[in-house]
Amino acid sequence: MNALTAATGPSSAVFARSVREGLRDPGPALFLPALPPLLLVIAMTSLFGRLNGVIAFPTGSFKEFFVPGAIMIVAIAGGGFTSAQVAEDLRSGFIDRLRLQVRGPLILLLGRFGFEAIRIIPGVAAVLCVGLLFGGALPNGLPGALVITLLAMLLSAAYAGLFYIAAIVTEDPQTPLNLNPVGIIVSFLSTAFIPRAAMPSWADTAAGLNPVTVIVDGARAAMIGDLTSATVAAALAVATAGVAISVVASGAVLNRKLSRG
Amino acid sequence: MTTPSIEAHDLTKHFGELVAVDHLSFSVSPGEIFGLLGRNGSGKTTTVRMLTTLLRPTSGAAVIAGFDVARQPDDVRRSSGVTLQDAALDPNMTGREHLNLIGRLLQFGKREVTARATELLEAFGLSAAADRRIGTYSGGMQRRLDIATALFARPPVLFLDEPTSGLDPQSRRALWDEILRLRADGTTVLLTTQYLEEADQLADRIGVIDSGKLIAGGTPRELRAAHGLRTITVPGEHHLTTLVVTVTAGTVTARDGLTIIDVLPDASIDEALAQIRSVAGTLEDITVTKASLEDVFVHLTGREINTASARSTDRAAA
Ligand SMILES: Nc1ncnc2c1ncn2[C@@H]1O[C@H](COP(=O)(O)OP(=O)(O)O)[C@@H](O)[C@H]1O
Numbered sequence: 001m002n003a004l005t006a007a008t009g010p011s012s013a014v015f016a017r018s019v020r021e022g023l024r025d026p027g028p029a030l031f032l033p034a035l036p037p038l039l040l041v042i043a044m045t046s047l048f049g050r051l052n053g054v055i056a057f058p059t060g061s062f063k064e065f066f067v068p069g070a071i072m073i074v075a076i077a078g079g080g081f082t083s084a085q086v087a088e089d090l091r092s093g094f095i096d097r098l099r100l101q102v103r104g105p106l107i108l109l110l111g112r113f114g115f116e117a118i119r120i121i122p123g124v125a126a127v128l129c130v131g132l133l134f135g136g137a138l139p140n141g142l143p144g145a146l147v148i149t150l151l152a153m154l155l156s157a158a159y160a161g162l163f164y165i166a167a168i169v170t171e172d173p174q175t176p177l178n179l180n181p182v183g184i185i186v187s188f189l190s191t192a193f194i195p196r197a198a199m200p201s202w203a204d205t206a207a208g209l210n211p212v213t214v215i216v217d218g219a220r221a222a223m224i225g226d227l228t229s230a231t232v233a234a235a236l237a238v239a240t241a242g243v244a245i246s247v248v249a250s251g252a253v254l255n256r257k258l259s260r261g
Numbered sequence: 262m263t264t265p266s267i268e269a270h271d272l273t274k275h276f277g278e279l280v281a282v283d284h285l286s287f288s289v290s291p292g293e294i295f296g297l298l299g300r301n302g303s304g305k306t307t308t309v310r311m312l313t314t315l316l317r318p319t320s321g322a323a324v325i326a327g328f329d330v331a332r333q334p335d336d337v338r339r340s341s342g343v344t345l346q347d348a349a350l351d352p353n354m355t356g357r358e359h360l361n362l363i364g365r366l367l368q369f370g371k372r373e374v375t376a377r378a379t380e381l382l383e384a385f386g387l388s389a390a391a392d393r394r395i396g397t398y399s400g401g402m403q404r405r406l407d408i409a410t411a412l413f414a415r416p417p418v419l420f421l422d423e424p425t426s427g428l429d430p431q432s433r434r435a436l437w438d439e440i441l442r443l444r445a446d447g448t449t450v451l452l453t454t455q456y457l458e459e460a461d462q463l464a465d466r467i468g469v470i471d472s473g474k475l476i477a478g479g480t481p482r483e484l485r486a487a488h489g490l491r492t493i494t495v496p497g498e499h500h501l502t503t504l505v506v507t508v509t510a511g512t513v514t515a516r517d518g519l520t521i522i523d524v525l526p527d528a529s530i531d532e533a534l535a536q537i538r539s540v541a542g543t544l545e546d547i548t549v550t551k552a553s554l555e556d557v558f559v560h561l562t563g564r565e566i567n568t569a570s571a572r573s574t575d576r577a578a579a
């Protein structure tokens with residue numbers, strides 16, 4: 001508890017620094033995450049509307065099925081924006097200046113995870129609105145929208161851990177760009193685009209192992225299915241666990257890197 | 262007896278095969294400025310990084326303001342301020358944003374942070390530039406901001422790793438004044454430098470470091486006295502062999518129409534002059550020079566280089 005309160009001041013300062021970075025560079029921080037899913041929503045709903053008869057969608061029509069998947073892609077496209085600055089701090093040596101002021105280097109990452117969670121909110125809102133205009137549905141109303149936003153925030157923070165680890169190991173400010181292809185793989189090998197039943201068996205196996213699948217399924221249930229279902233609970237649990245694993249792992253990697261001097 | 266502010270006991274750091282710092286021991290009293298003087302690559306930065314908890318020593322120990330570097334790193338950090346050799350700052354932040362971040366990381370309250378940041382910006386002549394990006398600051402301004410950062414929590418011990426390297430002479434002098442003012446306020450300062458003049462001007466005591474070893478230490482005056490080879494220069498090339506045995510350090514050079522005699526530290530110049538006159542007759546234009554700290558340094562590290570090459574010759578012969 002003591003450690004928690006002790007971390008809030010420093011973490012809010014690191015968070016504020018990330019916010020300034022984001023506002024200075026709003027393209028990649030705020031707009032880029034929404035761009036691919038917006039294009040996908042418009043293209044897919046316009047072109048593939050007739051998939052309904054071809055593939056059996058577990059919930060709703062293709063359009064209703066696809067919009068929650070697209071919203072989750074906001075959390076993955078343009079992922080790990082702040083990892084560039086983590087690499088830059090390591091490369092320049094500014095990290096030494098910062099870590100001299102705090103108890104453990106993890107404190108220098110917590111605020112960044114927080115910013116990774118909130119920076120995608122505008123993108124989520126944009127994709128949700130455009131999705132509804134292009135044939136999506138939101139029978140669960142505001143509560144459904146809030147849960148899906150929360151899931152996207154958790155996914156964005158969890159996913160950022162991967163970028164932090166890569167940025168700490170390589171000290172390369174290009175990390176967000178370098179890891180961009182990973183986003184394509186984890187979204188296609190999940191249920192973001194099509195149901196598992198419609199996948200070839202190898203992809204079905206991969207999607208079954210992919211935690212993003214659980215989160216996307218939960219997002220879909222929150223938007224057009226049963227908001228109080230186990231599917232939503234499982235998604236929240238997996239996303240939260242993902243954040244915890246990312247925080248602990250990236251903190252450990254940073255600690256190891258710095259203690260080697 | 263007061264407890265030292267900085268104590269190093271056999272501090273050692275290996276990087277693989279390389280021994281960067283080799284059994285370094287010294288202590289610095291409260292309110293003292295200690296200058297760690299050495300050339301590039303002699304182990305100064307490695308020493309500072311170990312004393313400030315940024316680097317774990319391979320062996321040996323250090324105590325800062327009563328706290329053990331290995332066992333109480335948080336206390337050491339709280340009691341010391343550090344500027345590192347490459348003043349690493351985020352060029353995209355403003356000076357004020359930077360100090361605010363530092364203060365918040367140190368867990369000061371918001372209002373306190375704002376007040377202290379303003380105070381430091383004022384004290385270091387950065388008020389006008391406070392809301393400009395650090396990337397637009399001159400080298401001297403960045404260095405001042407870095408020192409202001411180190412002083413945020415008013416630490417009793419300050420480490421400055423080559424604080425004036427890369428600065429123009431004017432900024433360097435201005436920084437010297439800042440450092441002397443800090444000592445006047447009771448801060449203990451360990452600074453590293455490659456510049457003899459700087460160590461001479463600022464330090465109460467100097468430790469000369471070479472190849473990771475402390476090869477000499479003392480006040481600038483003591484160093485001059487212990488290692489400063491006073492020399493007597495006599496016109497004409499004389500053969501003063503008897504003198505060599507009795508009063509000099511053993512080196513008499515007769516060359517280019519001059520005879521240069523190095524006088525042993527504890528020998529009397531007057532006695533030496535009397536003996537020279539008795540051997541060489543009455544001589545005009547005798548000059549006596551006291552070695553500068555520069556000469557001391559060259560003497561010390563030059564000897565180090567010579568023994569090193571002698572050793573490698575031995576190995577080659579064996
Ligand atoms: N992280 C490191 N890994 C390997 N060698 C290092 C490292 N840091 C310093 N060294 C080496 O240790 C020696 C001392 O370096 P340093 O302490 O930076 O000297 P100075 O600060 O006096 O210039 C040098 O030979 C340097 O190359």
Ligand SMILES: [Mg+2]
Pocket residue numbers: 302305306307346422423
């Ligand atoms: Mg150095």
